[in-house]
Amino acid sequence: MLLELDHICKIYGELHAVDDLNLTVPQGQWLAIVGSSGSGKTTLMNMIGCMDTPSKGSVKLEGRKLEDLNAKQLADVRKNMIGLVFQKFYLVPHLTAVENVMVAQYYHSVVDERQALEALERVGLKDRAHHLPSQLSGGEQQRVCIARALINCPKIILADEPTGNLDEKNEKIVLDLFRQLHEQGTTIIVVTHDALVASCAEREIMLNHGVLVGEKWNDEEARKAYEAAGGKPAFTGSVAEGAQHGETAIDFADPTKSAKTGGSEK
Amino acid sequence: MVADRQSGKSGNGAEPKASAKSATMTNRKMFATMLWGAVFRRRSRAIMAVIAVLVGAATLFCLAAVCIAVPQQMNEEMRAYGANLIVTPRESGSKSNGIDSADARNVTALVSGEYGAKTAAYRYESVRINSAPYTLAGITTADVKALNRHWNVTGDWPSAGNVMLGRDVADALGVRIGLRITIGYRASDNGGASSASGALGKTESEVKQDGRVSSSIMETSGTEFRVAGIVDTGGNEDEIVYAVNADVAKLAGSKRGADVIEYSVNAVGSDLDAIVKSLNANPNTGVKAQTVTKITSSDTRIIAMLQTLFWIVSLVVLVLTLVGVGTTISSIVSQRRNEIGLRKALGASAHAIGTEFYVESAIYGLVGGLIGTALGYLLARVLCQTVFDRAIGFNWPLGLASLVLSVLLAVLASVPPVRRATRIDPAVVLREE
Numbered sequence: 267m268l269l270e271l272d273h274i275c276k277i278y279g280e281l282h283a284v285d286d287l288n289l290t291v292p293q294g295q296w297l298a299i300v301g302s303s304g305s306g307k308t309t310l311m312n313m314i315g316c317m318d319t320p321s322k323g324s325v326k327l328e329g330r331k332l333e334d335l336n337a338k339q340l341a342d343v344r345k346n347m348i349g350l351v352f353q354k355f356y357l358v359p360h361l362t363a364v365e366n367v368m369v370a371q372y373y374h375s376v377v378d379e380r381q382a383l384e385a386l387e388r389v390g391l392k393d394r395a396h397h398l399p400s401q402l403s404g405g406e407q408q409r410v411c412i413a414r415a416l417i418n419c420p421k422i423i424l425a426d427e428p429t430g431n432l433d434e435k436n437e438k439i440v441l442d443l444f445r446q447l448h449e450q451g452t453t454i455i456v457v458t459h460d461a462l463v464a465s466c467a468e469r470e471i472m473l474n475h476g477v478l479v480g481e482k483w484n485d486e487e488a489r490k491a492y493e494a495a496g497g498k499p500a501f502t503g504s505v506a507e508g509a510q511h512g513e514t515a516i517d518f519a520d521p522t523k524s525a526k527t528g529g530s531e532k
Numbered sequence: 533m534v535a536d537r538q539s540g541k542s543g544n545g546a547e548p549k550a551s552a553k554s555a556t557m558t559n560r561k562m563f564a565t566m567l568w569g570a571v572f573r574r575r576s577r578a579i580m581a582v583i584a585v586l587v588g589a590a591t592l593f594c595l596a597a598v599c600i601a602v603p604q605q606m607n608e609e610m611r612a613y614g615a616n617l618i619v620t621p622r623e624s625g626s627k628s629n630g631i632d633s634a635d636a637r638n639v640t641a642l643v644s645g646e647y648g649a650k651t652a653a654y655r656y657e658s659v660r661i662n663s664a665p666y667t668l669a670g671i672t673t674a675d676v677k678a679l680n681r682h683w684n685v686t687g688d689w690p691s692a693g694n695v696m697l698g699r700d701v702a703d704a705l706g707v708r709i710g711l712r713i714t715i716g717y718r719a720s721d722n723g724g725a726s727s728a729s730g731a732l733g734k735t736e737s738e739v740k741q742d743g744r745v746s747s748s749i750m751e752t753s754g755t756e757f758r759v760a761g762i763v764d765t766g767g768n769e770d771e772i773v774y775a776v777n778a779d780v781a782k783l784a785g786s787k788r789g790a791d792v793i794e795y796s797v798n799a800v801g802s803d804l805d806a807i808v809k810s811l812n813a814n815p816n817t818g819v820k821a822q823t824v825t826k827i828t829s830s831d832t833r834i835i836a837m838l839q840t841l842f843w844i845v846s847l848v849v850l851v852l853t854l855v856g857v858g859t860t861i862s863s864i865v866s867q868r869r870n871e872i873g874l875r876k877a878l879g880a881s882a883h884a885i886g887t888e889f890y891v892e893s894a895i896y897g898l899v900g901g902l903i904g905t906a907l908g909y910l911l912a913r914v915l916c917q918t919v920f921d922r923a924i925g926f927n928w929p930l931g932l933a934s935l936v937l938s939v940l941l942a943v944l945a946s947v948p949p950v951r952r953a954t955r956i957d958p959a960v961v962l963r964e965e
Contacts, residue, residue: 312959317877319957338881345879356874356962360573361566368562373879377562398573414878 274323349415405436480518589904615794630789670780687761716754901938
């Protein structure tokens with residue numbers, strides 16, 4: 267498995283932002299983490315992305331326990347294995363689009379403007395390459411963010427509400443980009459409360475107040491392949507009501523889905 | 533697309549060994565691009581940082597330059613308010629011919645050699661005015677005037693045929709400026725043989741009357757001088773009549789050296805004592821030197837007080853300025869916590885982030901330091917020109933120190949916020965927006 271979460275918790279005082287979660291994700295899977303605001307989705311993503319550390323439990327990436335790594339090694343994991351897409355884009359405001367992409371190259375290895383321009387071309391922004399973020403629309407900034415995330419060919423793309431600030435047109439562009447990346451074998455973990463975005467993923471898990479409360483598959487073939495590879499459903503050790511324990515996945519109805527899709531299933 | 537780059541694992545700006553020279557240059561160019569963007573595309577913040585450093589550097593340079601220049605300037609100014617060293621002939625006595633011109637030149641060279649000095653020579657003679665005895669001082673007007681700028685002179689200083697009376701003398705004689713007085717010279721009053729000189733140019737024999745030298749105390753003959761001015765110092769000078777050396781020589785019928793040479797040396801305290809000691813220890817000078825204690829001790833005290841006051845004020849202002857500069861730079865860097873968090877999330881090491889921000893701060897320090905030092909010098913120059921009426925030169929070591937301190941300060945001020953931001957998990961920093 268590419269990613270293994272073993273009884274991880276994130277505790278802030280009395281609050282369990284993530285409560286005893288076990289999850290495995292193989293290479294190439296597209297996973298959506300859904301849940302309402304404050305359910306612990308982003309906290310979970312930050313721990314997977316080496317940007318935050320769990321209070322308890324262990325995160326393994328390609329078999330390496332992240333808690334055993336020092337700050338420099340964690341930085342190496344971030345730059346070599348992970349591509350980050352944020353809801354708020356987080357572009358460096360005083361660098362142009364292509365320079366923002368090259369920043370990721372700079373910290374990874376070597377800067378190559380041609381490749382950065384190719385990445386921007388791939389997200390349809392080559393003609394906006396030399397514009398500052400303030401001169402770009404929200405959708406364009408998110409596409410720059412995606413170009414930056416994929417420039418170093420990461421093994422995992424972690425996207426936190428990637429379409430949260432976008433209109434439908436730009437949402438479609440971004441989801442198409444994710445589809446292309448998925449087809450190329452990139453593992454994608456998307457945190458969202460958007461039913462449409464979640465339904466594009468092969469697999470969904472649902473969190474509620476930090477507790478795993480459900481899991482479902484949108485792609486049956488992917489489920490079979492996962493189980494054939496020894497993959498098991500996610501589970502939690504939490505005793506909270508509705509928590510998903512054991513070997514059986516609890517299906518769930520995404521409360522936001524009907525609002526977004528008008529009640530029709532994918 | 534970029535699979536060929538997967539082999540490059542060095543990260544944070546370091547280059548993989550396999551990469552070509554051009555790749556190294558590209559990363560350096562990227563570093564420069566990021567700096568350029570931070571400095572020139574965020575002009576308002578850059579200008580704020582530069583102004584903060586500029587103010588600090590200008591204050592530092594101006595205060596330090598003034599602190600260094602003021603005691604020197606004050607000393608030079610105070611040198612115009614009387615002598616701090618006097619020399620008299622070593623063999624004193626009524627027969628003394630004063631300090632001859634060769635000795636005077638020698639002593640002046642010794643005294644003014646290292647420190648520089650103003651000098652004025654005085655030849656004293658006893659004379660009679662309206663039969664009453666007075667002291668007549670032969671002087672070179674320009675020298676005495678330069679040495680004693682505190683003298684309050686009404687009218688003019690002495691010139692040929694014109695004398696300047698001390699206030700007490702003028703009051704005793706009841707004369708005012710423009711009136712004429714007759715000054716008589718008697719050799720007997722000056723410890724010489726029974727000789728007297730009355731009118732200018734007349735010899736001793738010519739003033740003998742019936743083979744006798746006049747010795748009447750009522751004798752009022754002499755040379756007539758116009759009263760050009762009256763000097764009022766409140767001191768001994770008020771009891772003296774001043775005339776130019778040539779008039780005194782004519783009146784006395786002979787030329788001779790000065791009885792006293794006053795020096796206003798640009799030295800205080802132990803330096804001045806050392807000069808006195810060396811003059812007295814030198815057998816070839818033919819003079820006896822001593823300090824004017826009243827002047828030297830007050831000079832030393834005033835200058836020391838001024839210097840202390842200036843340094844204390846300067847230090848307080850400097851500390852306040854440094855705190856201001858540090859706070860401003862620190863605040864500017866703190867505003868970029870999110871950017872630091874983002875860079876860390878992208879895989880930058882704390883070292884790489886630190887390097888970028890410290891170099892950027894150093895640029896602000898350098899630019900601000902250069903402009904601030906130049907402004908500080910102009911300010912110090914104007915200040916000294918206004919207060920002391922003298923220009924000060926640019927102090928290069930001080931300028932360099934100001935520049936280095938500006939850069940150091942800017943970098944040091946950015947260390948705490950950068951370290952704080954890089955120590956926290958990037959998720960926490962990004963969440964703070």
